[in-house]
Structure formats: structure tokens, C-alpha cells
Amino acid sequence: IIFYTKRIHTLCNNGQTEKALKMLRLMEDTNNLVPDAVTYNTLIKGLCNSGQLELALQLVHQMQAKGCSPNVITFTTLIHGLSTAGKVDSALQLLGHMGRYGILPNTITYTALIQGLCSVGELDKALEVLSHMTALGGDCAPNVVTYSQIIHGLCKGGLCDVGFEILHEMRLRGCRANRVTYTALIHGLSQVGDFSRACVLINQMVAMGSQPDKITFNAIIDGLVKAGDVDHARDMVGAMWASGAAPD
């Protein structure tokens, strides 16, 4: 069964969902194997990634019909799929249904939801979810991914200042910002031409032990070029070499 699940995983990653579904039938019908939650979750993710949300939801019913209970990963995968497709209402609804199955959302589940809220511009709601997570704590406490993601969303929505507040908040709560966190904020600042604060952040991240990488530099160089400041962009390319990241 692990063997089949691995094959299904590979097929899904190659976008071969048809074949993956056939593989599921093959293992059930001709091999009398019983797929478990991991098998179904793998397929559900594949279907979500290829935009076949309906089929993914059907598969959840199918697994239940066969006596396999969905778990928190099943729901998180679906919520992520719905969020990515911009169907945040459905994602929220699904979150509400989880309780009926006796399954509690965790940090990753909420983080997937925040992703969706940000992408449709519901930043206020995303911030509400973040507070809720903080209040819940434990398994639902926001982590560095949650914070990085919401900072990214805020910056995209033009709210870099709020992004800074979140950076401070995460520090207060003992969550260390990493390269992704800083890069998201640096990118936001660069896009609005606030290079001085972007540089301050670069220095901060170095001081905190995160080296800027290619993506960090690209983010700021792109901003400089868009602002027509080619000279400083060249300087940054120099700094990029100096820090051991090769421009591409």
C-alpha cells in the first residue's frame, strides 16, 4: 500500500491525476488493498493542484463510504486548495464542518485559510484569524510561516506598516523571523520605493543570523530598477556577489 501510495504521489506531482485515480482503482479492485488516509490525501492534493476541486471533494465522500475517516491533513489540504482557488467562503465553510468529524484545525489549517483571505484582499479578516490563533495557542499558535505569509499579504495590499507591526508582534511572542519573513517585507518596501527601510531590514536580518539570498536581492533589485535607480541596482548586484549569492 505504501508502494502504491508513492506511485500515486509521483503521478500527481506530474499532473497525471487520471492515471493516479486509475491506480487507486487498481489497488482496490485487482489487488484487494485498502487505501488509507495517506493514499486519499495524496490524491486529494493532486486533484486540488490540478484545479479539480469537485473531484477532490467527491473523493472525501468516497473515502468515508469505504470506512476511511478524513483527518486534519485531509481538511487542511482541501482548505488550502479552496483558498488557492479563491473560494474562501467554501474554505471557511469547510473549516466549520471539521468539528462534526471530531477534527480540530491546527496551525497549518488556519495558515492555509489566511492565505486565501489575503489573496482575495480580506486582510482585516486575515488579521482576525491571526488573533484568534494567538488566543487559541498550542496547536493553533501562529508560527513563522503564518507570520511570513500574512506579512506578505499585507505588503501586497499596500499595508507595509501593518507588516512591520506584525514583525514586532512575532518577536514579542518569541517567534524568530527568518529569511522568508524578511524578504516578504523587504519586497513590499522596495515596491513602494522605501529603500531606506528595506536596507535597515537587510542589516537587521544579517544581525539576526539570516543571510539574504538570491531571492532577497532580486526583490530589492527589482524595486530599484522599477524606480529607475539603475546605479543602486548595480551596487546591489555587487553586494550580492559579496555575500556569496550568484546573480542569475
Next chain:
RNA sequence: GGGCAAAGUCGU
């Protein structure tokens, strides 16, 4: 300790 879920830049 097994196979499954979440975050950053540019590249049409």
C-alpha cells in the same frame, strides 16, 4: 523515527 498538508523575488 514509516507514504500525505501551509510562507518570500523576477522570469508572459
